[in-house]
């Protein structure tokens with residue numbers, strides 16, 4: 001795992017062939033020819049994202065940029081993971097831990113997809129209900145939430161109807 | 173009545189027939205169930221459910237609600253199985269709700285359940301191959317109470333539309349007033365909230381009113397002049413244990429008691445409702461006053477629950493109108 005903690009790392013993923021003519025040193029570190037880039041991660045969420053995606057157990061190359069300058073956010077973090085693509089379920093989890101990150105999928109030097117990872121309308125088996133008297137906390141079953149306000153990040157338990165703020169949720 | 177050919181569609185259809193919350197019900201569905209209950213009020217004793225088995229599973233005791241459901245089933249000729257006391261069930265031995273529900277589904281055509289956990293009925297309705305009727309799940313929902321409240325309001329006023337409904341007492345924890353408020357959104361009501369500060373109507377419900385165009389007025393006083401505007405005066409219990417400050421309880425407890433002289437300016441059509449049990453929030457002298465209606469309201473629970481059970485079993489209003497099993 002490469003760890004770069006300043007702006008020497010390129011913040012936009014350029015699918016440049018490694019070592020190809022004229023690329024700067026930083027570009028070589030950041031370039032990804034096949035894999036996933038997760039951009040615009042709030043810095044206070046970076047380590048939760050690392051834990052969530054089990055990046056510490058990854059055998060392929062992972063590049064992490066922390067405290068990078070961002071026009072949009074002030075500072076941001078970015079993760080580039082070689083040869084790894086995430087399932088919808090993993091991305092749904094990601095949307096809970098770090099709302100509105102940008103997902104870039106690169107296959108064979110081509111950016112094939114670039115989009116924000118937004119909260120889905122429903123969350124199945126991803127977060128805990130904070131109501132101790134909820135059936136989901138007392139029965140071996142999956143939780144289910146309705147996202148009632150994507151902007152404010154408010155979710156409502158399908159079973160007990162309690163609402164909670166996505167910022168305070170615990171993952172299952 | 174419909175017969176389903178494949179097991180899958182049968183299970184799905186029954187799942188949809190569960191009665192878990194009233195908040196999702198349309199105006200048409202509410203009016204339909206009221207029509208059904210009216211038929212049962214005319215003829216409560218029938219053999220419409222002969223050969224059927226109704227299970228009543230009370231994971232939390234509630235004698236009043238259980239007797240009402242069991243009477244509803246018995247008066248329609250069904251057999252009733254179940255338990256009234258969670259101590260006798262294996263739930264205390266660590267059996268999951270799912271296992272209990274799946275086991276009982278093998279025996280019963282419909283399960284009426286009360287549970288201390290919120291969302292228990294919703295979950296049961298998703299896993300059970302037979303319909304589930306929610307007889308109360310913790311602080312969450314008690315939709316059959318709301319159904320009988322709606323039935324009673326309609327019965328006493330001749331309509332559910334454009335009424336002035338006064339909610340008095342514990343508006344914070346009282347799930348019956350919350351469900352009633354949500355169910356009435358189809359009928360252009362004006363609500364009046366009368367409660368001590370500590371038990372005031374919670375902000376999310378006021379927001380719900382605003383979002384659904386429901387007018388509401390909050391009152392400080394509870395006296396003859398305020399009551400003069402009411403069509404329905406819905407009383408609830410102000411319980412001591414709800415107060416964090418007992419001094420505050422002592423200070424306000426008598427302010428929300430309904431006394432006979434407070435009815436001096438009441439409209440003729442005004443009726444006093446109460447989900448019962450009453451402790452001391454309605455003076456006993458009021459029981460003989462023509463505005464008192466809480467005992468009739470409780471009796472309506474029978475008809476409302478007969479309608480709920482039949483609807484969950486796929487019996488239609490038409491079936492009931494053509495019913496030849498009236499005793």
Ligand SMILES: [Zn+2]
Nearest residue numbers: 129134157160
């Ligand atoms: Zn819940």
